[in-house]
Amino acid sequence: QVQLVESGGGLVQAGGSLRLSCAASGGTFSIYRMGWFRQAPGKEREFVGISGSSGTIRNHADSVKGRFTISRDNAKNTVYLQMNSLKPEDTAVYYCAASPNLWSSRSEDYAYWGQGTQVTVSS
Secondary structure (H helix, E strand, C coil): CCEEEEECCEEEECCCCEEEEEEEECCCHHHCEEEEEEECCCCCCEEEEEECCCCCCEEECCCCCCCEEEEEECCCCEEEEEECCCCHHHCEEEEEEEECCCCCCCHHHCCEECCCEEEEEEC
């Protein structure tokens, strides 16, 4: 079983940048597809991006494409989300998640979740 812990959230002005980290323990990190999701108050959880197990293949939601980049370092058991050109509508709790065997943008396909980290973008 994998435990995930996110960090790096905070308050930033519009146009700024943040890098989120998600540290994994308790499993073989390199076999998992890793995803980032976010949930704003009153809204459903939304897919942000996914990284394949080696990190060479990745995909991002249209809403963040060109601004956010998912990456991973399997030697450090960590997945990252670099967020640039942040907008107020990016304000949400950001979660990382691990999928043992599916390439998916659906939250129900992920078996393991972190506790989330708050990102607030002020205008």
